[in-house]
Amino acid sequence: MRTFDGIPELEAAVGEHLGYSDWHTITQEQIDxxxxxxxxxxxxxxxxxxxAQGPFGTTIAHGYLTLSLVPMLSWQVYDVQGIRMGVxxxxxxxxxxxxxxxDSRVRAGVELLSVAPGAGGYQLVTRVTVEREDGDKPACVVDTVSVLVP
Structure with a gap:
């Protein structure tokens, strides 16, 4: 977990890859x-x-299920101290x-793309890449936009 002591320290890390989350197994119960x-x-x-008769030989997670894991996985990668909330x-x-x-295991890598002052706080843009263990391509790539309120 990478911890930033306030917005100025976060701004200094723009352009950096912040790290990876833990692995998370996607179960059939979660899919259901x-x-x-x-x-x-x-x-x-x-x-x-x-x-089992389909193109993947088994059930697959919804794409939006994979996307919905992004907040949980991202929170394992970095934290910003000194803010009231993030939205x-x-x-x-x-x-x-x-x-x-x-039953695949996925994890997220997070790259900090930008931090800019805006209405109500600071707009934070990260590129989150969710990868599947032993996969040759990412499962999900998303540029997330959050507002951090100091």
Missing amino acids: AFAKATGDFQWIHIDPVEA NYGANKLRFPAPVPV
């Missing part, structure tokens, strides 16, 4: 819970028998280059 929460019950995610603001770019088969 995500399907239930979002109403996305496509067979490729929730039907192991049918998915998700959006994403500038999002791609899912490769599927995540059930």
Whole structure:
């Protein structure tokens, strides 16, 4: 975990790769819970028998499930001290280059792209790359935008 003592220290790290999260295993139970929460019950995610005959040979995580892990994984990489709160603001770019088969382990790498003063605080942009263990392409690449309030 990389800890920054305030916004000035964070600003000095723009352009740096901040590190990697721990590995997280995506289980069928997690996939099923995500399907239930979002109403996305496509067979490729929730039907192991049918998915075994599909293009990946097993069920795969929803792309948006992988994306939803970004906050949890990112919080394992860095922390900014001296702020009251951080708020998700959006994403500038999002791609899912490769599927995540059930029981895969994923982790996130975080690169700090920018920190700029803005309304209500500082706008922070990070590029988060979620990779699958033994995968040849990332599972998710997203430029996240947050607002940090000092």
